[in-house]
Amino acid sequence: MGQKPGKPTINMEEHRMKLNYVCLLVSDMAKAVSFWRDVVQLPVTFYDESVGFASFNTGEATLALFSRASLAQTLDKAIPAPASASHPTYVAFEVDDVDASYAALVERGAASLAGPQDRPAMQTRNAYLSDPDGHILEIYGALSKAE
DSSP states (O other), X not given: OOOOTTOOOOOTTTSOXXXXXXXXXXXXXXXXXXXXXXXXXXXXXXXXXXXXXXXXXXXXSEXXXXXHHHHHHHHTSXXXXXXXXXXXXXXXXXXXXXXXXXXXXXXXXXXXXXXXXXXXXXXXXXXXXXXXXXOEEEEEEEOOTTO
């Protein structure tokens, strides 16, 4: 197989990419940190409000928060907020008990988008919530074989 002109060959062993973290842009850093730390109860691995950045341990990858203002300063350009009706990002977490996790998240202040529902085609039970910036938080678990 020949190489296309102008396209360098990449050695994937040397240039392997591994997803390390997902970063959500937020409008109010203190409110966002409070949500992910206190409502979702993710362990904080770093938080500095003065630089507008926080990160949380999710077990596999890191969930990070970056303030829109700090990113705008970093990029030296304005970062517009998404329309209020939009959900800018969607993140999903596997949980052992969707119903109990959903009830606990709502009780601690997460906004419900859709309560627990079986999705037989996907072999999962899912529920959907929202953080203060409108990012969608899905929690899901496998349907048991008996369901």
